[in-house]
Amino acid sequence: MRIVTTKILILETSLIIALDLAVQLIKEGYEVIGIHAKVDEALCTLQEQKIDLLIFDIDNFPKSTVLEVSRQIWQCFPMPIVFIGVDTNVKLFQKEGLKISYAFLPKPFNRKILLKVTERLLNPFEEGFVKIYV
Numbered sequence: 001m002r003i004v005t006t007k008i009l010i011l012e013t014s015l016i017i018a019l020d021l022a023v024q025l026i027k028e029g030y031e032v033i034g035i036h037a038k039v040d041e042a043l044c045t046l047q048e049q050k051i052d053l054l055i056f057d058i059d060n061f062p063k064s065t066v067l068e069v070s071r072q073i074w075q076c077f078p079m080p081i082v083f084i085g086v087d088t089n090v091k092l093f094q095k096e097g098l099k100i101s102y103a104f105l106p107k108p109f110n111r112k113i114l115l116k117v118t119e120r121l122l123n124p125f126e127e128g129f130v131k132i133y134v
Helices: 017-026 038-048 062-075 089-097 111-120
Strands: 009-013 031-036 053-057 081-085 102-106 131-133
Touching: 009 017, 009 038, 009 111, 017 031, 017 053, 031 038, 038 062, 053 062, 053 111, 062 081, 081 111, 102 111
Parallel strands: 009 031, 009 053, 053 081, 081 102, 102 131
Antiparallel strands: none
């Protein structure tokens, strides 16, 4: 268990997947601040509370929306983002050159990998942006 609570927000359209993510993270000592299916709800939570990490399901949003929302979040609330989805179109994100720390986690995700990716983004070894492709 961790001593300092890390606050995580989940933006996931499937409640079953969101709850699974939340349970796994809570078991490891993370605090899940909220689960939202809509971007505007997640943005409200981001404005109300300091969040350390966002987990963002990209399957049910157009890629342009994901890129736009990611940039908007990073500019207002700099934090790493874990993108999860069946179609993790890595090349699109590489081409766009997002200036944020992020990771891609394909569905179905593995608990060990989820936790390793989360730790790596929250505790980078070096300065600059961390990019992880699983």
